[in-house]
Amino acid sequence: MIRQPHAEARESIVARAIEQVVGELRLVDVADYIAFIRLEHFACLADLVDSAAELYFLPGTLRLGHGGEAHVDWGGSPRIVLDLELRPAGVAVYFQLTLEEHRASLVVNYVTFETPVEDPQLNTALLCEAIERSRIRPAETIGADRSSL
Secondary structure (H helix, E strand, O other), X not given: OOOOOOHHHHHHHHHHHOHHHHHHHOOOOHHHHHHHHXXXXXXXXXXXXXXXXXXXXXXXXXXXXXXXXXXXXXXXXXXXXXXXXXXXOOEEEEEEXXXXXXXXXXXXXXXXXXXXXXXXXXXXXXXXXXXXXXXXXOOOOOOOXXXXX
């Protein structure tokens, strides 16, 4: 697959956007991931992703795609690969998140825009804006002093 020049910038945007979700996903025991993937209990994986994302994104913004892979052998640390979809309004990003013992990484496979423009940099900016609009923000207290709450 030929990487497009703007792919790296989009991967960075997605990585920053889901950083907290990845932290939540790391709270799940690796044995659970292995079991769900090996037994093809993808609905359980989808629930894990939904639960991890619900504090940070609007419902349906981040979800499990077509499943995942568990790479486990006797000589090394397990590696879990999850197919994920990030779907803020107007954009769809299909990517793979890899969770390893001491790191996580992602590879964006495809990005599609509902109303793309000719300039890839403007589309990248659109991606960034769409992700920001899909985030859950803490409720602001209007006219109230926080110390009195």
